[in-house]
Amino acid sequence: MTDQEIQAIREEFPLLHHQLYLNNCSLGSLPKRSTQYIQHFLDLWNEGGTEAWKEWFPQLQRIKDLLSPILSASSRDIALSPNVSTALTMVASMVAPLFPKRPKVVVSELDFPTTVYQWLVKKPLGVEVVVVKSRDGLSIDLDDWAKAIDSRTALVATGHVFYLTSAIQDIEALAQIAHDQGALIAIDGYHAVGTFPLQLHQSHVDFYVGGVLKWLLGGPGTAFLWTPEHIRREFPPTVASWLGSKEPFAFHNTSWEPADDATQLEFGTPPVQALYQAQGGLEIINQVGLETIRQRHLMLSRRLLQQTAHLPLSLHSPIDDEKRGGMVLFETPRAHEVVQELVKQHVIIDERPGLLRISPHFYNTEEEIDQFVESLTAALAK
Secondary structure, eight states, X not given: OOHHHHHHHHTTOGGGGTOEEOBTTTOOOOOHXXXXXXXXXXXXXXXXXXXXXXXHHHHHHHHHHHHHHHXXXXXXXXXXXXXXXXXXXXXXXXXXXXXXXXOEEEEETTSOHXXXXXXXXXXXXXXXXXXXXXXXXXXXXXXXXXXXXXTTEEEEEXXXXXXXXXXXXXXXXXXXXXXXXXXXEEEEOTTTTTTSOOOHHHHTOSEEEEESSSTTOOOXXXXXXXXXXXXXXXXXXXXXXXXXXXXXXXXXXXXXXXXXXXXXXXXSSOOHHHHHHHHHHHHHHHHHOHHHHHHHHHHHHXXXXXXXXXXXXXXXXXXXXXXXXXXXXXXXXXXXXXXXXHHHTTEEOEEETTEEEXXXXXXXXXXXXXXXXXXXHHHHHO
């Protein structure tokens, strides 16, 4: 992207005018056009009442169509959900029939709690949760996954990019390990989607969840579950909703026939306002392109690593570009204090216990990285 293109696209994001914003892994910036889409949603409601549903229902398909190129997947295989926890609940319902003979779910100690809690609460039902340890605190070795996954494993559930390290997992290789033992694999892609190109059909994973809150610039309320047709056919869900049926407006209540596509995996009344809110960010991500976004992320993170080399911080992310996602994390016992000091300077990053988490997006600039390092240096010196 040229400097002129970057400046033009920055005009889409009011937040960037008054904050040095480097916390895109927690919450992406809101585009102006999304505010307009939200207003359109409200106008439809005010003007037509229930007639608004004639426009609201098609919004679900619009969002799936915008997600399709981002995931390199058919929109027919995408189900929308209000959050990843709900999407994983659907996955759990599909996997549940395996548990009597395959009681194990394998996760890692680096995974986000949501990915793990779904299975821990099922211990009273006989589910065994096996937690794979990290050798280096950054990633999980494929050999260690292989040792943990066996013929008693129903599911491997883990992240594509680890939220505490930014390490990228080889999900294709991990899927092969799982499948060799007859297990399914579910990937939490929240910290991956929107940061680099995905090829879900080629990945051979069985379930992939994520959302628009972070890198997709859509805010809270819209997440997704991708799963291919053969998995839906072999492992049908054991929870259902009215709108997941093939003919919801026929109001059948004595038999269940699922929708022909992944709509069968959706729960109840959709969060329509959130779907309008999500539209602008998805349009922009598709406009800019994931290859361009990935190159911008690498350029900005390399500059950040170079400029912080002299600071009293320990890198807590892979140094290798190919193994690092959009975030860069540093260890410091003063993480909370430093982040609060930066907020006073209108510089926004994130913290996790003992860690600083910095996540520039494609619309951030090299000058902002330099300005951030200057502010960070001053905060560390206090």
